[in-house]
Amino acid sequence: MNIQPKKVSESIITMTELVLPNNTNQLGKLLGGQLMHWIDICAALCSSKHTQRVCVTASVDRIDFHHSINLADAVTLVSSINRVFNTSMEVGVKVYAESFREGKRIHTNSAYLTFVSLDNDGKPTAAVKAIPVSEDEKRRYEEALQRREARLQSRKK
């Protein structure tokens, strides 16, 4: 399969979830593990839309929880390809929590995940290149290389 490079904007995924009682802890706050699951799914959709292949999560960078998210909030996750390397790519996910009742929306988390594109035999295969166009996309593209170098360094330790 020979797919031409695609613009980053072609594979952006936006996902909205409603925080239900089953997703919360005893204080009525969204469970961290539930949020990490949504982040992984949102990034997986983006990488497979971009590559048109099955992609697996190779690693997830540190995720900080700056704000708690409440029961009945709407959680919107937006993922995009920051940069494709060879078989792997960095996907960025931004998370927003919104209370419709209060009319308030906050950016709660950002996450960076590495996905690897697989061929039909389940082996890593070259991923379609992603072309950054906007200023933000170009900035993320540059920063992704620094993060990859730090990841490769830490895997050597």
Ligand SMILES: CC(C)(COP(=O)(O)OP(=O)(O)OC[C@H]1O[C@@H](n2cnc3c(N)ncnc32)[C@H](O)[C@@H]1OP(=O)(O)O)[C@@H](O)C(=O)NCCC(=O)NCCS
């Ligand atoms: C991720 C996986 C495919 C890598 O396979 P591998 O045989 O180690 O492949 P390679 O060493 O050739 O690495 C392939 C790419 O993955 C990257 N990679 C491998 N491990 C990584 C890690 N821990 N973090 C970031 N990138 C990683 C490599 O840098 C390389 O990238 P590049 O081709 O862009 O340079 C393999 O380890 C795997 O299948 N892991 C399990 C994935 C999984 O089950 N995820 C959860 C369910 S989706």
